[in-house]
Amino acid sequence: MKERNANVSGRDWDTDSESLTEEEIGRDIRKIMNNGRGRPPYPEQQAGRGRRIDEINRTVYTDEGLTGYETPRRELTKEDKKRLQKQEKAERRIRRRINAPYTFISYAFVLVFLMLIGYLVYFNIYERDSIQNSPYNKRQDSQTRYVTRGSITAADGTVLAETHIDESGRESRYYPYGNEFAHIVGYDTNGKAGLESVCNYDLLASHYNIIDRVTNEFTGQKNPGDTVVTSLSVSLQETAYSALGEHRGAVVVIDPKTGDILAMVSKPDFNPNTIAADWNDIISVNTNSQLVNRAVSGLYPPGSTFKIVTALSYFQKNATFADFSFDCTGILENSGHTVHCFDQTAHGQEDFEQAFANSCNCAFSQIGLDVGADALRSTAESLLFNQSLPCLLGGKKSSYALKASEGNAAMMQTAFGQGDTLVTPYHMALIVSAIANDGVLMKPRFVRRVESVDGNVVTKNDPESYKILMTRTESDQMKNLMEKVVTDGTGSGLYTDWYSAAGKTGSAEYRKEDGQTGTHSWFVGFSGVEDPDIVVAVIAEDAGAGSTTAVPIAREIFNSYYSS
Ligand SMILES: [Zn+2]
Numbered sequence: 001m002k003e004r005n006a007n008v009s010g011r012d013w014d015t016d017s018e019s020l021t022e023e024e025i026g027r028d029i030r031k032i033m034n035n036g037r038g039r040p041p042y043p044e045q046q047a048g049r050g051r052r053i054d055e056i057n058r059t060v061y062t063d064e065g066l067t068g069y070e071t072p073r074r075e076l077t078k079e080d081k082k083r084l085q086k087q088e089k090a091e092r093r094i095r096r097r098i099n100a101p102y103t104f105i106s107y108a109f110v111l112v113f114l115m116l117i118g119y120l121v122y123f124n125i126y127e128r129d130s131i132q133n134s135p136y137n138k139r140q141d142s143q144t145r146y147v148t149r150g151s152i153t154a155a156d157g158t159v160l161a162e163t164h165i166d167e168s169g170r171e172s173r174y175y176p177y178g179n180e181f182a183h184i185v186g187y188d189t190n191g192k193a194g195l196e197s198v199c200n201y202d203l204l205a206s207h208y209n210i211i212d213r214v215t216n217e218f219t220g221q222k223n224p225g226d227t228v229v230t231s232l233s234v235s236l237q238e239t240a241y242s243a244l245g246e247h248r249g250a251v252v253v254i255d256p257k258t259g260d261i262l263a264m265v266s267k268p269d270f271n272p273n274t275i276a277a278d279w280n281d282i283i284s285v286n287t288n289s290q291l292v293n294r295a296v297s298g299l300y301p302p303g304s305t306f307k308i309v310t311a312l313s314y315f316q317k318n319a320t321f322a323d324f325s326f327d328c329t330g331i332l333e334n335s336g337h338t339v340h341c342f343d344q345t346a347h348g349q350e351d352f353e354q355a356f357a358n359s360c361n362c363a364f365s366q367i368g369l370d371v372g373a374d375a376l377r378s379t380a381e382s383l384l385f386n387q388s389l390p391c392l393l394g395g396k397k398s399s400y401a402l403k404a405s406e407g408n409a410a411m412m413q414t415a416f417g418q419g420d421t422l423v424t425p426y427h428m429a430l431i432v433s434a435i436a437n438d439g440v441l442m443k444p445r446f447v448r449r450v451e452s453v454d455g456n457v458v459t460k461n462d463p464e465s466y467k468i469l470m471t472r473t474e475s476d477q478m479k480n481l482m483e484k485v486v487t488d489g490t491g492s493g494l495y496t497d498w499y500s501a502a503g504k505t506g507s508a509e510y511r512k513e514d515g516q517t518g519t520h521s522w523f524v525g526f527s528g529v530e531d532p533d534i535v536v537a538v539i540a541e542d543a544g545a546g547s548t549t550a551v552p553i554a555r556e557i558f559n560s561y562y563s564s
Helices: 022-036 049-060 078-133 138-143 178-185 194-198 210-219 234-244 272-284 303-318 352-357 361-371 373-382 404-415 425-436 472-488 550-563
Strands: 159-165 171-174 227-230 249-254 261-267 326-328 331-334 337-340 348-350 440-442 447-451 457-460 465-468 501-511 517-527 535-540
Touching (some): 171 272, 178 194, 178 272, 234 550, 249 425, 303 373, 303 425, 303 472, 303 501, 326 361, 337 361, 352 472, 361 373, 373 404, 425 440, 425 472, 425 535, 472 517, 517 550
Antiparallel strands (some): 227 447, 249 535, 331 337, 440 465, 447 457, 501 517, 517 535
16 A cells, blocks of 8 residues: 655655665655755745755765765865854844844833833832722722721720711711810811721721621621721820810820820811811811811921920030030020020020020020031931821921021021921921830821721731931930920929929910911920830910920820829
């Protein structure tokens, strides 16, 4: 039986050798052997290398007579190899040129693909929360059809905001503490504010147990939203609220070791239970700005609380306070500019600790001139001036504006907290937290965890450090200065044998709308000097010297902390 095979040399041939002559067999075998060396079956159809090899075969592998089935060949000469290499190079060049557009497109696609992956990763890690909680995110509104908004609680579980459902099934938001937590907890109608706004996504998510959840979805009932457990202390918030009294201003209380926001009060305030009904009244009175959370968004001249920054800058430059001395006459003149101490008091001969404890403006004007504008700016910026602060509620940046070119008068004013510098009470509380915590600022924690209504933890925020604001040595030096303010200086109203306290008072002058000069009353400090417990920042607007108004407010808060 004859079997027909495809002939690799381009010719059909028979497996039945009887019908072929010996010469024909020899020729066919040679062709097959040539193909075995890599000769392509259809040389005329092969581009590049195939055609070249074919050509070389023709040139180099000439037959030198037929002897049996062998095909003798001669070796490649040096010239052959050179020519071969040259040809290969040229071909590679041509191939690269021909392929260039395809290579470019391939790389472009890979690049775009990598960028897309990068963006998705970035979006998921950094932007997710802000997009999820954005009031413009329509998806959340649709969630209210399936989920009953969850509760916001204090750290101990006390409810600060919850949803009430009446007999007809109508939902309303209820705030058991009314005005007291107005700014920090916020509100859910007429737009959103405070934690109600930034935790909106969590409050409208439900991680209720799966069987009940599915049952509810089948029966068309709403699922209960998750609970946001804050770091707030009801007793400290109530104390801070009542201690600030009728003053406009703000109070911030922080645990410096964990970053927990224990209390945050702003006045004037509003009642979140009736905000929808009161809305027109609230927004028609422009001068009150009662919706503004002054703790994080109120920008005030720091007054003498800024001496903390100037003192730190001096220490960073000189590595000691020991070489400093100053004779205060109650007035200092330099470059035609005059500075007074508060009430024009002459403090006399002072070392650095005394100048800080007395809050001596003249001494600190001189210190500012000694330190210089560039060094003071560098210290201020290392303490997060002119930068966004870590704050779940957003808030404002503090601003340090002084430039070296502004001259001595501006330097003198800035060094003791006047000039163009503006801070938020929250920022001052963060600086003092870092001093109390050996230089390390913990990431401020507003929310400890989110849990389902049946108590399972959904997300948890453990304490973590945010940034080292100064060295341990520097924070020890600042603690020491601030302790002297309480034992021997303007903060003596806090002196008690019940607990130790340290801090800095401030009496910040500002220009009122009627052109008169007013004074904001400041205190920033902490209790438990050896082992810090809480940091308190107080500002009472237009309330006189720090020692007369802000210090007694701080004392009430410290007392409340240690009596509970
Ligand atoms: Zn003085």
